[in-house]
Amino acid sequence: GEIFRSPDPNGKSLDMSKLRNTSLTDYSLTIDGLYAHTWYDIRIRVRVPNADREELWSNYTDFQFQTRPKIPDRPPRVDIGSFYVNSHNDIVLYWEQLPLEEQNGNNSHYVVSEVRNEHNATIDCSPSEISLIKAKFQNVPPGDLTFTIKSANSQGQSKEGSEIHVPARGKRFPPPQDLKKYSIDSKYKLKWAPPATRQDELVSYTVFWCESKTNYPSECDGPMSFRTVSSSQHEYELNNTKGFNIALSANSRDSSSGLIWSMCTASKSDEIGKLNPVWVSKMDATYMEIQWRLECMDTPIVVGYTLTYCPITAPKNLTCKPGTEIVKNITGTTQYNITGLTPYTTYKTTIAMFSKTRTGVPSDPLVNTTLEAAPTPPRNIILRKVTNTSVTITWDPPERMNGFLKNYIVWCNSSNFQVFDGIKENKTLEYKIEKLQTYSYYDIVVVACTISCSNKSETINVRTEMGVPDQVTTIAKVRYDDYTLFSWDPPRHVGGHLDYYEVSVKVTETGNRTINRTILHNGTKCWINRVCEKNWVEIELLLSAVNIKESPHERKIAGSAEREVLNASDGPRALSFHNDDLPSAIRSYPSCYYESYEHYQLLKWRNADEHSVILKSTSIPLFNNNCGLSTSSPLLYIFIIFIGLIGMVTAVLFLYKKCKTMSDIKVVLPDALNDINKDSKCPKEMIDGGVLRNVQIHRGEMRVQQDEQERSLLRNHMESSSSSTTSSTANVDNQSQCESHDGPPEEMMDSIEHQEDEQTSIESHDIPTQDVTFDVLQPEKLEDIQPQIEPQTHQVALCPGVNQYVHFARPSQGYTQLAALKVPIKTPMATETDETGISGYVTRKQLADFGQRM
Incomplete structure (x- = not known):
């Protein structure tokens, strides 16, 4: 019989020596060495004894079965470097x-x-x-x-x-070196070098491999396999057409390096392609960092690289400048720093791979321009012209610009001036530094600027020419009896040697005759007698500082090139009087007015050079004296003060009389309005210019006294005009009304209602002494009155007037429009406006005239 293990198609013969028959028809066979959880197919056939031909065997009888599962018999196999x-x-x-x-x-x-x-x-x-x-x-x-x-x-x-x-x-064994994997005729070969250190401890290598569908190392799509080789072996070959990832470990007795994966697979041929890609990773003005990436297939065979670079002739011409090409051989790295480059220069760079036997083609050229840097300093700084306030210089451009030249900076001591003109042309530049101080020292340098500025050029030291000194600013005066000693400080900026001071004297005499003289002083003090001479009207002294710009010509007087310095012991300085006449404190100083020995010495030195230039500062007043005013000035001042006091007193008296006269003027009112102020029937405190101010007044507290004469006149007037009456209007009389802003009292409103109900004649009767109230006046039609503003609330109190007629006063703003008041009070009224009557807006003047006519 035979047994077949699924899925193995090859069967295995059964050991029939273990066949046992339990009866004439039943047999049993024990099969050993089967795998757990495995399907088996058993096939059995028989033949007669001694039958040795194949055709004498019967057909197979087969059946299948599966063994029972169990736990695994062993763990997975590992290695020391797994x-x-x-x-x-x-x-x-x-x-x-x-x-x-x-x-x-x-x-x-x-x-x-x-x-x-x-x-x-x-x-x-x-x-x-x-x-x-x-x-x-x-x-x-x-x-x-x-x-x-x-x-x-x-x-x-x-x-x-x-x-x-x-x-x-730190305890791991060092890894093997230079792993290279080749694919040769459908076979894989791994080559390596021993570890760099501890080679005496090396015992073995372990080669690991697994199937992979990708080129990524350490990726496995199939089972992992490994094999240990001796320490003397440095290559291993796999006979397999499938793709493999291969790793290697170096082992000692008690440690291992672990897996080192082979990164790339190369062809065994020595053919080398073109390196790609290559790029510039960093760049500055003087260096450039080049990086590249080696294809995986080239890694095992490439030994090194050849780097070539040079500055090109022009941006559109990639030819190297003659004699500038540089070649470098590089190994063991994929980047290189090119140093010592020229700023703002375009370079061409190529890289080619080489193996042990040949060199590949160069990569595509990289064309890059280095960054800008500071230029070299400007050259040939020359001083062209110097004046007392300006300096003109010239210079040549830098030898190397190292970028785009933006400007020059001219430094003059601590000040700087930017120069933009002419920087594009490669020619000598000129610049004029202005507004300098006279006779001053300056250090001048020039720098050129691109993205940054160059070092300074050579320094030029220059002094401006002599100029006009500043004016004297500080003058001190000290009096000694009739004399004044003047002293002053030198100018803040002398602008030269400050050869002497000049006092200009101007004397005005009687008859408008003028005397001018100039006194030269070597020092900073002089004196003057304040007492004027007999015929002097005014004396004025001006002070100025003087520089002398000498010419190159020969001087007329031998030995006069140097000024003689005078001391106090040289003798008297004033030539027209004796020093004994002066106060002792000023004897050693020259006069501001008279020529001294010092004056003549300075004058002699100045006149020795006919072509010298006198540079004099602005003059300032040193002394001024009005001789006519100086003797009579006290009396003149007293006289002026006296006249001023008299004028002030006169003005005060005039104003006082004027105000007194204006205060005596009285206000005269018309006769018809005098009763407003004279009526004793209204309390005095209620009357203020004809208007009652007390708001708490009731009708019952007053008695209305009728004036028969005025009532008769009013009745006659009203009867003559009653035939033309067509509407109710308010009768306006010369009444005295007392107004307040608290609203009309109720007594007045009741009185109006009472008069409306009586329907009596227009004659006026005595009003009993009882409280009179008024109703609120209402128009007959609401649409007849359209108020323009909100009416103010008034309280009206009534006092008897001259004619004893009392009317209700409607609140108003200034003038009262009588036609708008429709008060149903049957009292005498003027129904038409004629020559004797009034209507509409009325003023106090109209009321007065109307009262006189009545």
């Missing part, structure tokens, strides 16, 4: 997967059952990723670690486990 550690201390463990027949059940997988540290203590460390060939742990703590891996299925884990020891980083 681990990989990256720079983040992530650990990847690799093992060899169990073959199918050894999985012993469904759901075959692998478990990292235990992790122990260097102290053999179990730590909690679970894999972030686990598959059939590897397990990954992230951010593992440093130190020695030991991992236990077991095989497992649906029945459980294997009893034994495989251990992988991962040494700490």
